[in-house]
Amino acid sequence: MGIATLYLSVIVLIPLAAVVAKAFSQGLSPFWDAVTNPLALKAIGVTLAVSVLVAGIGAVMGTLVAWVLVRDEFPGQRFVNALIDLPFALPTIVAGLTLLALYGPDSPFGLHLAYTRAAVVVALLFVTLPFVVRSVQPVLIELDREVEEAAASLGASNAVTFRRIVLPALRPGIMSGAALAFARSVGEIGALILVVGKVQIASIVIFADIESDAPSAAASLSVVLLAISLIVLFALRWFGGPRGGH
Amino acid sequence: MVISRRATLSARVVVLIYLGLLLLLPLGVVFERTFAHGLAAAWGWITTPAAISAFWLSVIIAAIAVPLNTIFGVGCALVLVRSRARGRKVLDALIDLPFAVSPVIVGLALLLVYGQTGWFGTWFAHQGIRIIYAPTGMVLATIFVSLPFVVREVAPVLMEIGDEQEQAAATLGASGWQTFWRVTLPSIRWGVAYGVVLTTARALGEIGAVLVVSSNVAGSTLTLPLLVYQRDSQIGAGEISGAYAAATELAVMSLIVLLAMTVLGPRRNETK
Numbered sequence: 220m221g222i223a224t225l226y227l228s229v230i231v232l233i234p235l236a237a238v239v240a241k242a243f244s245q246g247l248s249p250f251w252d253a254v255t256n257p258l259a260l261k262a263i264g265v266t267l268a269v270s271v272l273v274a275g276i277g278a279v280m281g282t283l284v285a286w287v288l289v290r291d292e293f294p295g296q297r298f299v300n301a302l303i304d305l306p307f308a309l310p311t312i313v314a315g316l317t318l319l320a321l322y323g324p325d326s327p328f329g330l331h332l333a334y335t336r337a338a339v340v341v342a343l344l345f346v347t348l349p350f351v352v353r354s355v356q357p358v359l360i361e362l363d364r365e366v367e368e369a370a371a372s373l374g375a376s377n378a379v380t381f382r383r384i385v386l387p388a389l390r391p392g393i394m395s396g397a398a399l400a401f402a403r404s405v406g407e408i409g410a411l412i413l414v415v416g417k418v419q420i421a422s423i424v425i426f427a428d429i430e431s432d433a434p435s436a437a438a439s440l441s442v443v444l445l446a447i448s449l450i451v452l453f454a455l456r457w458f459g460g461p462r463g464g465h
Numbered sequence: 466m467v468i469s470r471r472a473t474l475s476a477r478v479v480v481l482i483y484l485g486l487l488l489l490l491p492l493g494v495v496f497e498r499t500f501a502h503g504l505a506a507a508w509g510w511i512t513t514p515a516a517i518s519a520f521w522l523s524v525i526i527a528a529i530a531v532p533l534n535t536i537f538g539v540g541c542a543l544v545l546v547r548s549r550a551r552g553r554k555v556l557d558a559l560i561d562l563p564f565a566v567s568p569v570i571v572g573l574a575l576l577l578v579y580g581q582t583g584w585f586g587t588w589f590a591h592q593g594i595r596i597i598y599a600p601t602g603m604v605l606a607t608i609f610v611s612l613p614f615v616v617r618e619v620a621p622v623l624m625e626i627g628d629e630q631e632q633a634a635a636t637l638g639a640s641g642w643q644t645f646w647r648v649t650l651p652s653i654r655w656g657v658a659y660g661v662v663l664t665t666a667r668a669l670g671e672i673g674a675v676l677v678v679s680s681n682v683a684g685s686t687l688t689l690p691l692l693v694y695q696r697d698s699q700i701g702a703g704e705i706s707g708a709y710a711a712a713t714e715l716a717v718m719s720l721i722v723l724l725a726m727t728v729l730g731p732r733r734n735e736t737k
Contacts, residue, residue, distance in 0.1 A: 223541045224556065230609050231562055234574030237584055241577050280483055287480040291473055299481070301727040305488050307663070308719040308726065310670025312690040313712045316697060317491030320498055320709070345487055377468065406567025408673035409690070413697055422569045422673070429573055429677055438577070441570040448565040456558075 238445070241438035253439035258419065263443060266421040269336060270404035273343040278397040280344075281351025282389065288352070289359040306348050311409030314345050319413050334416025342410040347403050351396030358392040391458075398455040402448045492716060499713040502706065510710035515683040519692040520714070522600065526688065527668040530607040534664050538615025539657060543649075545616070546623040563612045571609050572677020575602055598680035603688065606674035611667040615660035618733060622656035623649075659726070659733040666722040670715065689715050 242250050253259060288300050306314065318341060322332035332338040362385070370380045408422040415423050421444050428437035499507050510516065544550060545557050563571070579596040580586045589596055596602045630652070634644040650657075672690040679686045681695060689711055696708035 223537060223544055224552075226537050227556070227559060227612075230605060231612065232559065233584070234571070234578045234609075235562070235566065237577035238570060238574045280480075283476060284480050284484065287477050290468075291477050293477060299484065301723065302484065302488055304723055304726050304730075305492075305719070308666045308722040309492075310672065310690050310693075310715045310719060312670070312672045312693045313495070313715050313719070314491075316693055316708060316712045317495045319697070320494040321491050341487075345491075348487065402565055406565075406570070408567065408569045408676075409671070412672070412676075412694060422567050425567070425573065426569045426673075426677065429569075429576065434573065434577065437573050441567070441573055444567055445565070445570060448567070452561065452565045 235445075238438050238441050241434060242442040244435065249435070250439050250442070253436050254443050258424070259436075259440055259443075262419040262421045262424040262440070265336070265419055266405055266444075267447070269339055269343065269420070270401050272340055273347060273404045274397040274401040276340075276344060277347050277351050277400045278393050281348065281396055281400075282355050282393055284348075285352045285355035285359055289356060303349050303352050306346050311346060311407070312413070314410045315342060315413040318342050318345070318410075323414075333414050334418065336418055338414040338416075339411055339418055339420060342414055343404045343407060346407055346410045347400035350399040350403070351393060354396035354399070355389055355392040358389055362388055394458070395455055398451050402451050405444060405448050405451075495709055495712050495716065498706065498709040506706070507710050507713070510707045511714050513707070515687065516689075516692060516707070516711060516714075518684050519687045519689045519711070522603075522686070523669055523688040523690075526600065526604050526607050527665055529604050530611060530668045531661060531664050534608060534612055535615050535657065535661055537612070538660060538664075539619055539650075539653075541616045542619035542623055545620055547628060560613050560616050563609055568606075568610055568671065568673025569677060571606055571674035575605055575609070575674075575678050579605065597678050598686065600686060602678035603675045603686065606678050607668045607671055610671050610674050611664045614663040614667065615657065618656045618660035618663070619653055622653045622733065626652050655729060655732045659729045662722060662725045662729060666719060669718060669722075 242253075254263075284303070288296065288303075318338060319333055322330045322338055322341070324331070324333070332341065367380055367384055370384050371377075375383070406422055408426060411420060411423060412426075421440060425437045425440050425444070428434070428440070511520075541556070541560065545553060545560075566574075576583065576597055578584045578586065579589065579602060581590055581597070583597075586596065594601075596605070630648050631644050634648045635641075639647065670690060672688075672694060675688060676691060676694070679688070679691060681687060681691060683692070683695070687695065693708050693711045693715065696711065
């Protein structure tokens, strides 16, 4: 216990404390000025908007993907199932480069999404794909199909069965997957750094601040970003998603 | 739910197209760009001195970070699941912090503590030890971002197997170490292996945190992902192709990781 705490402190806790300390080193008002200047506010706004969109699309598409993987049967399904984990295995910078190759200046389809918000959303959808799929899939496998059959035999339409029986069972999984995707999107930098261009994403702004030797500004924005991810993840723990138990 | 054949088929098609566009197509394009000038050219790009040293730096950083996080992860999981120590709940919550922190903040945090003018950095500087803008800092950053994987894989397995066998071993006179090596470790080995694979993947691929604490000098502090970033942000067709080649090298490594995940994934909750 002692060694574990020491290891965690030296590598994680003390450095994070340093960020918070740096942000407030000149007192509360410089911190407030740093996070409420138009550039910082815009970066936080864009980051939040993009992350909500990514979590939303991810929730819908991820659930559909999980559904097809569990309830459908087709040749090559095991391959597709294995492929879902690709974004966790692939270095994020490679993900960014691949998207640049597809939608950048040399795009083979003449699609020039790179350096726009759309490119940021696509990159984040790639990186966060496994979260919703992998948290919905086990629930869907465990789901008792007899209840659905009972509902159907009592005259419920598919839409009603889905809304009243299936969706409530899946909701915790979808919510926890979407929350993880959101938290990841808020902080992601690797996949974005090549495609982001002039789009002001919070993590990129922090990086630019560090590079231009403005650690206080970087630390202030970091504290806001940290607070957002922590609130989301604590909410998730509180309401108990499938991963929330341990 | 009885779903019509047509609905099933269209869902399948939508999903396959979505995954194809999002996952396979981009990967295919990078492979295509890498080998567009032939196999020899691609081999040339990944065997330049800068690329070779980046490859080895990535491997060395992973070789330090992964074992440390594995030992910590197994030990920490044991503490969380088996001990009644006070502060266990707090430790449990804190373990997940690295997943909630943006990599760029990780870099900044290490910079503020271990940098030249940082909390501990001044002391290290007096001793002539450089941490930030040197491989040591990159190792610290890598350990930070990949810290929770092993704990999160091993803790549920430990919970699942219970402690009856361990108690039986202890009753029969086994020491703590003997119990761990002969009873506990064999039952959690698949969980540990899966955690190690995830840790390795993250360690090899990390860029955000490492970017901040690296001096980005080819030959000394460039890892493979940094090499991809640097080559891509430089102008010139040769450099861009070099970026694609290094990316393909990383992609091949990650396909190996993916294979390991596919093989180990279903077995990680097996206890025998």
